[in-house]
Amino acid sequence: MTESEIRDNLQKVKAALKQDVTLCAVSKRHDAKEILCAYRQGQRVFAENHVQEMVLKHNELPADIQWHMIGHLQTNKVRQIAPFVSLIQSVDSMHLMEEINRQALKAGRVIPILLEIHLGQEESKTGLSFQECLALLNDPQTALLKGVRIEGIMGMASHTDDRAQIASEFRLLKTFFIFLQTTYAFSYPALRTLSMGMSGDYDLAVEAGSNMVRVGTGIFGERMTIAQ
């Protein structure tokens, strides 16, 4: 994509978002040059799904970029991003949360996280069911993790062309989110982010009440097939 294409895409996406919706530009498998094009348009939040790639980009790009991790995260790699990552959106186990806590404390900071919820009917190796999410929040151990701050949930709709199906999954996740905010108002007062919506469905997500969308191809075009 050229600089002007990226600029036009960004403007188009932003125009479709309500004011309180945070746009994460998903820059995985796009190079530093393309990221800088979006940066020059004022974009500061970028999301990656591989630790190695995020570390390299963090090292070479402006320091005021906020890096979000959105991909499956192995516990042995948390250490590499703990000093700088601004939000880990893909937390789906106590084990991972404990390791983030450990590395956050080592780095002398509190790392904001979202719990990833598995929506839809497909088999999936990642993401929590609603039940599992509640079990994590109810576990007394969770409240003891001073190095993590649970700020909300992230979800992806089923991989389908059925827009009505996608919209109904988003509405369900919104309902669950409101339930969490109400139920855990005292134990988890930082619950405020509902991350749902990607290039193909962010309009439906925002309509359903999302306040964070993750848009990749809609800004940068098709991704390179081989990770750098």
Ligand SMILES: *Cc1c(COP(=O)(O)O)cnc(C)c1O
């Ligand atoms: C890649 C990715 C996105 C962005 O997908 P696009 O269809 O390119 O917008 C959003 N969320 C997650 C978790 C991703 O892995």
